[in-house]
Amino acid sequence: MADPKTRFPVNPLVIRAASGKLILPAEVAGKIQNFESTSEGTLTSIRGPTPLIPTGVFDTSSTYGNMHGIFHARLEHSTLNRDITLIHTGDSIYCHQGWNRAAPLMQLIGPRGSGAKIEAPIADHTRPQFPTQFELTDRGIVIVPQNRSRAYFFDGETILPLGYDRAPAPPIAFGPETSKSDEPNREGYSVDRSNITGTYTLNRDFGFGRIGTIDTYTHDNSLGGRLIYGSYQGAVQWLDHFGNLSPISPRSNEVVLSSQRKSDAVPDVLLKHLVWLGIDRGPDGTVARRLVRTKDLKNSGSSSLFIVPGNVGFGTITPEANVPDNHSKVWPDNTPDAWLIAEAPAVMPVPIFKLCCFGMGRLWIANTDDQPGAIIPSLPGRYGTYGSGSVIYPDPNGGEITGIWSTAGGMITTTRTSTYMIVPSDTGTGFVPAALSADIGAVAPSSFANMPNGATIWLGREGFYMYSGGQIQLISEDQRDLTDRINWARAKGACAVFDPATKEYRCWVPVDASTENNLCMIFDGQGWRRRFGEKLADVCVTKDHRRYTLGVGSARKFESDPQNGVWVLDHESRAYNPDGRTYKIETGWIEWGRSQVRKSLKTVYLSLRESMKGSATIKVYRDWRVTGTPAYEDSVNALLYSPDDPPPFWNETAFASDEWVKKRPYWKRVDLHLPSCEVYKIVIESTSPIEFMGLAIDEEPKRGGHGSRIP
Numbered sequence: 248m249a250d251p252k253t254r255f256p257v258n259p260l261v262i263r264a265a266s267g268k269l270i271l272p273a274e275v276a277g278k279i280q281n282f283e284s285t286s287e288g289t290l291t292s293i294r295g296p297t298p299l300i301p302t303g304v305f306d307t308s309s310t311y312g313n314m315h316g317i318f319h320a321r322l323e324h325s326t327l328n329r330d331i332t333l334i335h336t337g338d339s340i341y342c343h344q345g346w347n348r349a350a351p352l353m354q355l356i357g358p359r360g361s362g363a364k365i366e367a368p369i370a371d372h373t374r375p376q377f378p379t380q381f382e383l384t385d386r387g388i389v390i391v392p393q394n395r396s397r398a399y400f401f402d403g404e405t406i407l408p409l410g411y412d413r414a415p416a417p418p419i420a421f422g423p424e425t426s427k428s429d430e431p432n433r434e435g436y437s438v439d440r441s442n443i444t445g446t447y448t449l450n451r452d453f454g455f456g457r458i459g460t461i462d463t464y465t466h467d468n469s470l471g472g473r474l475i476y477g478s479y480q481g482a483v484q485w486l487d488h489f490g491n492l493s494p495i496s497p498r499s500n501e502v503v504l505s506s507q508r509k510s511d512a513v514p515d516v517l518l519k520h521l522v523w524l525g526i527d528r529g530p531d532g533t534v535a536r537r538l539v540r541t542k543d544l545k546n547s548g549s550s551s552l553f554i555v556p557g558n559v560g561f562g563t564i565t566p567e568a569n570v571p572d573n574h575s576k577v578w579p580d581n582t583p584d585a586w587l588i589a590e591a592p593a594v595m596p597v598p599i600f601k602l603c604c605f606g607m608g609r610l611w612i613a614n615t616d617d618q619p620g621a622i623i624p625s626l627p628g629r630y631g632t633y634g635s636g637s638v639i640y641p642d643p644n645g646g647e648i649t650g651i652w653s654t655a656g657g658m659i660t661t662t663r664t665s666t667y668m669i670v671p672s673d674t675g676t677g678f679v680p681a682a683l684s685a686d687i688g689a690v691a692p693s694s695f696a697n698m699p700n701g702a703t704i705w706l707g708r709e710g711f712y713m714y715s716g717g718q719i720q721l722i723s724e725d726q727r728d729l730t731d732r733i734n735w736a737r738a739k740g741a742c743a744v745f746d747p748a749t750k751e752y753r754c755w756v757p758v759d760a761s762t763e764n765n766l767c768m769i770f771d772g773q774g775w776r777r778r779f780g781e782k783l784a785d786v787c788v789t790k791d792h793r794r795y796t797l798g799v800g801s802a803r804k805f806e807s808d809p810q811n812g813v814w815v816l817d818h819e820s821r822a823y824n825p826d827g828r829t830y831k832i833e834t835g836w837i838e839w840g841r842s843q844v845r846k847s848l849k850t851v852y853l854s855l856r857e858s859m860k861g862s863a864t865i866k867v868y869r870d871w872r873v874t875g876t877p878a879y880e881d882s883v884n885a886l887l888y889s890p891d892d893p894p895p896f897w898n899e900t901a902f903a904s905d906e907w908v909k910k911r912p913y914w915k916r917v918d919l920h921l922p923s924c925e926v927y928k929i930v931i932e933s934t935s936p937i938e939f940m941g942l943a944i945d946e947e948p949k950r951g952g953h954g955s956r957i958p
Contacts, residue, residue, distance in 0.1 A: 254946065255945075255947075255948075256943055256944065256946075257837065257944040257945075258943070259854065259942065259943040260944075261941040262276045262290075262832060263279075263288075263290065264774015266725035266774070266835070267726055269836070270835075270839060273835070275774065276832055277833045277834060277836075278777070278831060279777065280776070280833075281293045281777075281779060281828045281829065282776060282830060283769070284749050284750070284751060285938070289856060289939060289940050290832075290937075290939045290940075291936070291939070292830045292935075292936040292938070293828060294819050295815065295817050295818045295819045296781065296818065296819075296825060297819050297820045297822075297823045298812055298823055299332075299343070299797060299814060300352070311336045311813075312336050312338070312339075312371060312811070313336070313337055313371055313811070314336050314811045315336065315378060315784060315785065315799075316333075316378045316785045317332070317334050317785050317798065318331075318333045318388065318787050319333075319787050319789045321790045322403045324386060330789070330790070331343075331401075333388065333390065334352070334799060335379040335390075338357065338358050338369045338371040339356060339357040339358070340354075340356040340379075340390060340399075341355060342401075355401065356390075356392075365399065365406055365408075367396075370394035373762065375739055375740060376393045376394060376740060377393050377601055377691075377692055377739055378693045379785065380693070383605065383790075384630055388400070388402075389603055389605075389610060391602070398597070400489055400630065400631060402489070405489075405532075407487060407532040408530075408532070409597055409630070410487070410597035410631025410633070411487070411492075411494065411529075411631070412598075414596065415493060415496040415536075417497040417498060417500075417527075418483050418496070418525050418527070419500065419524040419525040420522075420524075421523075422458075422503075422504065422520070422522070455516060455518065456518035457581050458519045458520065458582070458584075459474050459475075459477060460546040460584075461474060462474075474508070474517040474519075475506055475546055476503075477544065477545045478502060478543070478545055479501070479502050479541055479543065479544065480498040480499050480502070480552075481523055481539060482495045482496045482499065482552055482591075483495070483538060483539070484537040484591065485529035485530075486533065486536060486537060486567055487529070488532050488534050490628065490629050492592070492626075492632045493529070493596075494593075494595060495539060495594065498552075499523070502521060518583075520579065520581050521580040521581075522579050523538060526538065526575065526578060528573050528574065533573045534571075534573060535567060535571045536569075536570040537554060537567070537569060537591070538555045538570060539553060539591040540580065542584040543584055551591075553587035553588065553589060554589045554591050555569050555587065557571070592634055593635040593636070594626075594633065595637075598612075598617065599616035600612040600614055600615045601692075602649075602650070602651050604653050605630075606653030606657075607624075607671070609624040609626070610624075611624050611625070611651060611658055611669075613660065614647060620640050620645040621639070621648070622638075622648055622651065622658075622660055623638050623639070624678060637677070639678060641665075641669065641680035642667070646688075647662060647663070648661070648662060649662055649688060649689050650692045650694075652703060652705070654668075654703055657670040657671075657681075659683075659695075660680065661705070663688045663690055664685075664708070665684060665686070665687070666682075666684045666714075666719060668681045683719060687707055687719050688708065689705045689707050690706055690735070690738045691705070691738055691741035691742070693741065693743065694741045694742065696743050698713075698745060698772060700715070704722070704770065705743075706741050706756065707721075710726065710727065711726075711770065722770065723768075723770075723775065726775050729777065732759055733756050734758065734760055738756060738757065740757070741757070741764060742754070742764060743755070744787060746794075746796055747788065748794050748817075749817075751769050751771045752769070752771075752772075753767050753768070753778075754767065755782075764783050765782045767779070767783075780828050781798060781800060782802075783798040783799065783814075784799050786799075786816075795815050795816075797813065797814065797815060797816070800812075800814075827934045829932055830932070830936070830937055831931070832930070833928065833930045836926040836927070837927055837928065838927070842925040842926045843925075844949075845923045845925060845949040846924055846948050847921060847947045847949060848867065848919065848920070848921040848946060849945045849947050850917065851916075851942060851943075852914050852916055852917075852942060853942050854912060854914055855887060855888075856912050857895055857896060857938075858887075858910075858936045858937060858938050860888065861935020862882065862886045862887055862933065863882075863885045863886075863937070864882040864930075864933065865879075865881045865885045865917050866880045867929055868928040868930070869925070869926070869927045869928075870924060870925045870926060870927075871926060879920075879921050887915060887937060888913070888915065892913075894910075894911060894913055895910075910938070912940055929942070929944075
């Protein structure tokens with residue numbers, strides 16, 4: 248029997264991070280699977296998940312289709328002051344209305360005949376694609392389905408297409424058309440009355456006109472003036488419920504004012520009225536229209552279109568639109584050129600796009616249908632309005648935009664092989680791209696997340712990168728054994744979230760030729776872990792006191808018969824019992840620095856905290872061999888508690904008991920014998936929940952010198 252005095256302990260190993268490298272520090276594991284960190288610095292088994300929506304609504308009866316996206320936001324601006332959960336499944340997008348509703352899910356967008364608020368086609372397939380993109384602004388949520396679908400805007404009450412994808416038809420202009428004679432004729436809109444006395448050149452009911460250019464320096468009028476030959480054109484813009492502007496319509500026909508004099512009248516009576524007919528009505532969601540007009544094209548020196556004020560007098564500019572409805576088709580115009588002050592912004596149609604991000608007071612859209620390398624900022628406050636000529640091409644090679652993310656320094660924009668920062672230009676107008684890397688890019692736009700220290704993490708072609716302090720660095724080199732297994736043809740669908748409860752970055756990726764995101768890689772700021780059990784197409788965190796992580800996809804309950812659902816991760820309920828997981832901690836090769844000295848492994852001490860009753864399997868591998876049967880395995884004696892002094896257990900201890908609130912640590916001793924090792928690796932596996940603190944080891948040196956290597 249070995250003398251205990253000859254034993255020496257290996258210091259307690261507080262294992263919190265894993266690495267796939269062969270040579271590791273003693274406190275870095277080779278694998279940590281299905282554990283999450285706690286606020287007290289321990290590792291605890293992952294729980295759940297549990298369905299977000301109770302059974303009988305969208306349950307296990309395959310009511311869900313292919314899952315494409317999920318998003319949660321709190322809309323403080325809404326009159327309802329409500330939180331919103333959006334779910335994209337199949338060819339429809341739903342809003343979760345609460346568990347107490349007869350129909351907890353309200354269909355916002357769906358196919359024709361579905362009864363959705365907006366009946367529009369959304370492609371539904373499982374080809375490689377980005378997850379549905381959602382973006383919160385100060386006025387509502389932008390929804391961007393993929394596969395050539397239009398983007399939408401939802402403020403909690405109203406949902407509309409984002410902006411306008413086409414321009415109105417041009418209006419028709421009418422005015423006092425004049426012949427070559429000196430007097431006005433009787434054709435057009437502003438004609439003489441039969442009993443005109445010479446005071447007016449227009450109908451008395453209209454009053455004096457204000458449109459036209461008067462030459463006050465001519466001498467062929469005894470009263471000092473005449474109307475100069477001129478012309479005008481107009482156009483129309485739509486305005487929707489959210490304040491977005493459409494592109495300006497093509498210009499109207501040119502209305503001409505011929506030169507005119509009248510010897511017995513003051514110059515003002517020569518000015519004219521115009522009328523605009525056929526003002527195009529906008530699509531659903533249009534609340535007003537804006538009439539824009541040129542100044543005198545022949546005499547003003549400008550051909551620009553200006554907003555016609557809606558209020559007549561003193562040049563007052565209407566802030567939004569001068570036709571405050573979507574019904575009228577006629578608008579009388581008596582606005583002088585001097586009142587045309589605000590130039591109408593040139594707006595482009597909203598394109599089909601794949602990515603968006605809110606930052607610097609604008610909604611940035613990227614990867615448009617016809618320009619994959621483009622990024623376009625909206626007008627400030629008008630998130631569906633994009634100025635003509637505002638397109639930015641960050642990559643001079645025209646690479647497809649694969650990521651866009653707002654940071655304190657600007658807007659990170661990536662292709663698969665490059666990274667740029669979009670910043671305001673030095674001139675104070677517009678934006679310019681600044682190159683951060685010509686070799687590092689991103690593959691998955693939904694893999695971006697911010698850490699508490701302000702760093703940004705995303706998935707690139709070589710692994711996970713972090714941007715911090717103006718520098719980009721690869722942070723997953725230790726996990727190359729995993730990142731090399733990623734199915735890069737499907738990696739564009741990877742999704743990630745920063746969990747504020749555990750302070751971890753979590754990213755679900757497809758590995759080993761999987762078409763689904765079947766592995767979650769976890770980074771806590773110091774090291775990596777991994778988790779299995781969910782195959783999620785998208786994830787989000789609730790922006791409220793709950794801080795739940797929500798995911799859409801399939802979960803452990805359906806491993807044998809996968810069904811899609813909406814899940815609350817890391818939570819359980821009595822109404823749903825998920826399949827069990829295997830919790831695993833695998834150390835590195837312990838004592839590799841002393842591998843030339845053989846030693847015998849005698850005892851392993853596990854430092855745990857009370858949790859569920861259960862047992863573990865302890866395996867030990869030796870001398871760099873990890874294939875085949877382990878050198879030692881015990882699944883009988885490795886109880887996770889001491890029968891002589893059992894701790895309080897979950898589901899057995901009284902509710903609110905101080906014993907459970909103050910869960911105590913304890914040591915669990917496992918005796919084993921593994922003689923004459925160079926190095927050894929300990930693997931702890933359990934299907935019972937564990938809260939793990941660390942482990943310690945007792946060794947005994949091999950007697951008789953270093954010995955010889957075991958063949």
